[in-house]
Amino acid sequence: MCGIIAIVSFKNHEHNLFRLDEMAKMIMHRGPDDEGYALFDLQSDNYKIFYGKDTPQNVIDFQLRYAPKVKYQYPSECFTVGLAHRRLSIVDPTAAGHQPMCDETGRFWITHNGEVYNFKEIRKELINRGYKFNSNTDTEVILKSYIEWGEDCQSKFNGMWAFVIWDNYEKRLWISRDRFGVKPLYYMFDEDFLIVCSEIKSIIPIHELTPNLQEIYSYFVDGPSEAHKETLFNRIYRFPSGCSATYSLRSKSESLVFDKYWELDHPSKENSFSIKRLKEYTDEYLYLLRDAVKIRLYADVKVSCALSGGLDSSSITYLAYQILKEQGKSTDALMTVSNVYKDKDYSHCDESKFIDHIVNKLNIINYRSEPDLDGLSQKNNAGLWYYESCYDYLPFSGLNTFEICKRNNIKVNLDGQGADEILAGYPRYWMNYFATQPVSIDFLLSLFNAPIKIKKKIKYVLKIGKIRNTELLYENIFKNMDGVCHSVRHNKNKITLRTINQELHHSVEANLKDRLRKVDFYSMFSSIESRQPFMDYRLISFLNEVPSTYKMKNGWTKYLARMAFKDKLPDNIVWRKDKLGWPQPTNELLSGEFGLKACDSIKKSIFMRDVFGGISDKNLNSLKKYPRYFFRLYNVVSHYGIFFNKIN
Secondary structure (H helix, E strand, C coil): CCEEEEEEECCCHHHHHCCHHHHHHCCHHHCECEEEEEEECCCCCCEEEEECCCCCHHHHCCCCCCCCCCECCCCCCCCCEEEEEEECCCCCCCHHHCCCEECCCCCEEEEEEEEECCHHHHHHHHHHCCCCCCCCCHHHHHHHHHHHHHHHHHHHCCEEEEEEEEECCCCEEEEEECCCCCCCCEEEECCCEEEEECCHHHHCCCCCCCECHHHHHHHHHHCCCCCCCECCECCCEECCCCEEEEEECCCCCCCCEEEECCCCCCCCCCCCCCHHHHHHHHHHHHHHHHHHHHHHCCCCCCEEEECCCCHHHHHHHHHHHHHHHHCCCCHHHCEEEEECCCCHHHHHHCCHHHHHHHHHHHCCEEEEECCCCCCHHHHHHHHHHHHCCCCCCCCHHHHHHHHHHHHCCCCEEECCCCHHHHHCCCCCHHHHHHHHCCCCHHHHHHHHHCCCCHHHHHHHHCCCCCCCCHHHHHHHHCCCCHHHHHHHHHHCCCCCCCCHHHHHHHHHHCHHHHHHHHHHHHHHHCCCEEECHHHCHHHHHHHHHCCHHHCCECCECCHHHHHHHCCCCCHHHHCCCCCCCCCCCHHHHHHCHHHHHHHHHHHHCHHHHHHHCCCCHHHHHHHCCCHHHHHHHHHHHHHHHHHCCCCC
16 A cells, blocks of 8 residues: 656656656655655666655665665756555565665565465565566565466456556566555656656646536536546546556657456346355355455555454454464454444444454454544645545545554455445345346335335336435526536436346546545555455356346345355344445534535535535535535535635
8 A cells, every 4th residue: 555656758847857856745645654665767778766754664674776875856867757656555564665766776666555365375476487586575576477377467467456557677667556446547648758756746746737617517416427538627537447558658659558457247147046146156255355355464564454344344353253263373363343333323323233243153253433524624624635636425434444544554455345346245236136027026015025115116116216315406596507417417316226236337537446445545644555355356256147136136236145144143234224434423413513504615616606606505404415526516615715716
């Protein structure tokens, strides 16, 4: 879990590369343990490496080729390419893990963010092929895998990553991002420079950010989307997941050349249910999930599990506990962290009793805390600065989880993100079930047991589906906002009836990326590495092939997962219908002091005045009935002020 920057300066070298350390400083929260820089000359094999103020002395004293001896300064020579790295030390926290890292010849250099969980197995294979290693890091394994197998190496990796490799002989950049986009990566390409970076804010020292209004309009209508190439900033783009790209300075290409190295196959076709197949599927599911947890437990620092009280986090915690026991390790080392609400006014958001069931059953350590709801506007602004996009709510519940980790000196946390998207865990998937199923006994049982209100059940049975609230926005609130109106006219009441597996496939390709980006932001806010066992590509590929009749059955979402753990976890965890996720008391906040201040902030904002021409008290009060849309407006107003220096 680190921060990376790669920059190619096409002209005005001094202006761009002189500020490489300033660019890295913008993302120091991603890597407070170490920093490093490397500059390269286009006309020769010459390079220089530097340290910064956060580089430990043992790195400077280190004797390997990539250990810097000089503090960062722009040299008199003219360099074209720069690499920068901010490190959060997780695996091999010694000086040998310093980046940018190079091979023994000094030809290949890497700056890397993330973790390759199966690096030990690949390392053994490379050793058998004659390679020697200077560290115990996954970064060095990535670099030497590239030397051995070229671009095909990425197909061997199981993990989350974003990295740039520079070939100083061929003058060529190679960039790769993990299959699902767990690790963020952005790029900018114009006549002045090519920049690849973990966070957009690192560009600020050398380039003024400007708003992408059309993407802002899309956000109002459909919410945030990490599946979009466009960001909220003009000319800055998301590097696509499951892709690599090359740029050759010798050929002076006018753009990055992308290659899609992995994508999820089309989902399985539906078929009938059988007990025999259910047993086979549950066995394979348990095997894959267990191994996904096992390889993510490896770290040279403290590891915890996020425990929310639901099936997903409880499953991970249970498997981690069993793995440690089988390895002969003390289960006292298994820590869990939980976000709770003890205030009586917010008790409907509290999951404590379910958390207690798991903690007591396994006799494990649990750190829990309530979110601090004071100063929400300031905390939200800080969140937006780190997140760089906008969300549909306030982020304090998620942030609090990782703040608990930080307070207890935990650096790695496992969580259950991705399970709902691959196992049909959300109630909204009932639309797809009811809309594509014939009337049968199973259908009627599902209707009776479905954890949704009767009014919604009727809509789903009648194949009406989810009614978008965008019509309200268009007709009553944003009718004078032309950009929003255009987007709403195009999208309102748009219902796509897919089978469950088709919808799950779509969720993995689109919706899940938003959740993964949020988790990265939550964790990096506190300099914590978050790992998601459910995002193991082997598990996702397997579940993509499992017919949906094993995922939703007799009114139960996540049927396969529930059956897999029915004899392992307490029944009131396995058969819950009311899981809350990362809850927050939204309605209470909007009806109180925060709601009043938020309305006042929106009305007075320069963004609303300059871009949308203002908004009335009546429309704001109407919008409070639809919290998601209210927070979209509030957050984009705040985001505009923070990033474009338009503070009221």
